[in-house]
Amino acid sequence: MQEKVNLTKTSLSERFTRGDVLSSECPARDVLKHITSRWGGLVLIALHEGETFRFSELRRIIQGVSEKMLAQTLQALEQDGFVIRTSYPVVPPHVEYSLTKLGSEAAVHVAGLADWVEGNLTEILSNRNKAVLTKAS
């Protein structure tokens, strides 16, 4: 429980400057955790470029995500100011999600990383196969 430091988050943020992610108490690690979590990045990618989606649409687009995890992920991203939740008071409920300016910036980085991985996927997977074969010999 070394994380239990008796400081508010804002005072913490002031004690850290760039390049400090490697430091164990840097609050940027928490933010990165949201962005790079199993579903966080995919939500950003799905909503990037000004897209707006409803909850059920996101669930369909982001294949494999459960209701629980999608709700949880969206709330975390909303808290950080990456996602805007717009609720229309109608029956049945209608809720839309989109990115804030901050979220769009984050999404650019995440999408860039994902694109790079997809572009180099063949090479990476062939590396992995080689590694497995070497081990077996």
Place this chain on the structure above:
Amino acid sequence: MQEKVNLTKTSLSERFTRGDVLSSECPARDVLKHITSRWGGLVLIALHEGETFRFSELRRIIQGVSEKMLAQTLQALEQDGFVIRTSYPVVPPHVEYSLTKLGSEAAVHVAGLADWVEGNLTEILSNRNKAVLTKAS
């Protein structure tokens, strides 16, 4: 267990093109998992720009990582072809880690994301505080 598809990894990679991370069986998700795992990204950041470090150095630099997780993370990144492990046959053992060309490219993206987060950390954390206050009211 929907992940248990009866296809080799290479054939899988050929069935997917760019933009398919949102598809549930896209193998890029596995790779992203390694890169964006709790310690994977930090390893890439620590080694980026041609840095070379020994195991114990990495442990010191990446604060909070345990021996087990560092070893595990390094092995995963080595398998994907991101990290090179160089072992000198001396006593006591001397092992060095550095990035491959592929790893350097990945590290650029990860470091870019981390830098962006650190640069916007104050704003993000203030968003979070607002969210908490709104909830309390």
Place this chain on the structure above:
DNA sequence: CAGTATCCAACGCGATACTG
């Protein structure tokens, strides 16, 4: 020094059922 092995606690996450 650079790991591996084992054990166990904590958490992530999905399945299911329920609500406004």
Place this chain on the structure above:
DNA sequence: CAGTATCGCGTTGGATACTG
């Protein structure tokens, strides 16, 4: 439709002890 609540399993991951 858009969630929340609860349960429970599987994985993650840290602590500790041991090895070449």
